Amino acid sequence: MKLDNAGTWIAHIGKHVGSTTMMNLTAFDDRFRDDPLDAEEVERYVASRLASVPYFQSRVQRTPLGLGNSHLVPVDDFDLSRHVKVREAPGSGSWAELRDELAELRETPLDPDLPPWHVSVVTGVRGVPGSTGRTVCVVTRLEHAVTDGAGSVALARQLFPDTPSSEETLSRDVVPVVPRRYSLLTSALMQVPDRVGRFTVNCRDALAKRKSKSGAPDDAPHPPLRGPAPETVIDRANGPLEYRAFAVGLAEIQRVRALAPGATINDIFIATVGGALRRYLGKFGEVPEEDLRCAITVATAKRDLSPFVGNDFTMAAVPFWIAVEDPIERLRCIVQSTRSVKERLRSGPKVPIERALQTVPPMFIPNILTKLSGGKSLVNAAVVNVPRGSRPMYFGQAKSVASFGFPFTDGVPVAHSVSSLGDVATVNVLYDSAAIRDGDAYQEMLEAELGAFLDLSA
Incomplete structure (x- = not known):
């Protein structure tokens, strides 16, 4: 799958500005079960929910010489365990302690050689804003080159449905969809005429809009x-x-x-x-x-x-x-x-x-x-x-209590x-x-x- 022009830009500027990873946290009520979450169980759950997502087993590949759009290309040795992590809350389990780790995690970029997503499940967190008692916090990380804020919400809604999931759903095995491979150099060269055409069209559009705005009254409360x-x-x-x-x-x-x-x-x-x-x-x-x-x-x-x-x-x-x-x-x-x-x-x-x-x-x-x-x-x-x-979100039987976003700085x-x-x-x-x-x-x-x-x- 070919990424759009904006995503291609982000894929290339990442190494110049640091992390371009979007990060969100969803907190869930921890009272839905007494036994601890098992890593393999969570991996099966994540696979059952995300296998149809285009980047599930594909990484972002920039085109040779930077001539064209970046693509999602399948990885040869996909290992789900490298994308899903389950652990207990740090220290005493307080939100303040987890909060410090989250700030550090926000600065850590995803591995560019792997599919551009990661799910971390942190159990037994206390004092999460908007909740009472203990919570399970699920941190999702997603490369911005692939999608924007709306896409991150789509991922969350895919991962956490608005109805509880049964135990059978949690353990269901799903065969993922693997995208076709592309000849990236060929694709990049074929894009050149289209890029020239779109550059020309957008320049004409910009000039026309600038001309139509010139001389028109501006009732803005402040200048540009x-x-x-x-x-x-x-x-x-x-x-x-x-x-x-x-x-x-x-x-x-x-x-x-x-x-x-x-x-x-x-x-x-x-x-x-x-x-x-x-x-x-x-x-x-x-x-x-x-x-x-x-x-x-x-x-x-x-x-x-x-x-x-x-x-x-x-x-x-x-x-x-x-x-x-x-x-x-x-x-x-x-x-x-x-x-x-x-x-x-x-x-x-x-x-x-x-x-x-x-x-x-x-x-x-x-x-x-x-x-x-x-x-x-x-x-x-x-x-x-x-x-x-x-609508609420559910992580298995656990109902969401609050969501948190980590903006770009x-x-x-x-x-x-x-x-x-x-x-x-x-x-x-x-x-x-x-x-x-x-x-x-x-x-x-x-x-x-x-x-x-x-x-x-x-």
Whole structure:
């Protein structure tokens, strides 16, 4: 299977930016059985659920000379035990101890010579946000070159159905689907005319959209954010990653949306993070005169071939509006900003320009990235929202209690991910420990800012 252009880019930039692995954790009620989980039993379960997924027994293979799209190619010596791990919680079994391990794991890339996924089952974890008692935590890791956040949700829904699985299902043996082999060099050479054609079409589309926008009135609440982001004490990136998370009822978050017409859940958390960053900088540094910038992701298309494969998103930046102290007014400003940015992406030249660049042979990607970035960060923080659905998930007989996301931190000192499952949402923060030196204090500030919104909407 051929990966799309965006996935091919990610496959090539991985060695330049570090880990491009997506990571999620789903916590399940641990009261469904008394006997410990057996590794072979879990392996059979994973195989029964994921055997039909295109990358189950295939790895990402870049084309010779970087001339064409990367492919999924079958491995010759697939060993399921290298992709599934079962172990007890570290130390005393507390969430805090597991949390430290998760931050370290997030920085560890998957083996590029193996299929691009891994499942770790950690039993007997206590104190997981959003849960009571002990839980089983299942950590899924997936290479971003294969798919995006929507694809990671599709994987989770495939692995964890919305109804309990019987013991027979857990032990069922399934013959996996192995993709056909490709002549990658031949495929790459055959792609050249198509790449040239798509480059031309996207360039024309970008020029047409730029021309149609020129002279048109712009009612955006802020001008386009260009150049590097303002530097603050959090813009340091030379320490190990640390991780914090807390849970909140999803219904409570939904009520906050009524405070500002058109507000999304992501808008609410951009406003929350903006307020927390203002508090943090006010206590540990200095609040800059120029507004801080937030990176967001915006979906650009729907899956064409498979829900499990494809990258259909772009990145954008919006202001945090940290100078606006009133939380409701700040939220309203953010709603206008994100709406304006999404409209610019829909009708402007950015997306076709990106698609044109993605048709350039990947061998030139490092030079392009260096020239585009200029070595400066364009944002101060990131906020993403990946809903995992209202229906519960089941790991065998165990019902899900909460889900957690581990956002990318490349290019930003602190990244936030909102992950919702059922009626529980979690707020996840992954940060450079040299940037946020007091993670507990920052989490308290986030909770205080979110609490202010919850009080106003009560």
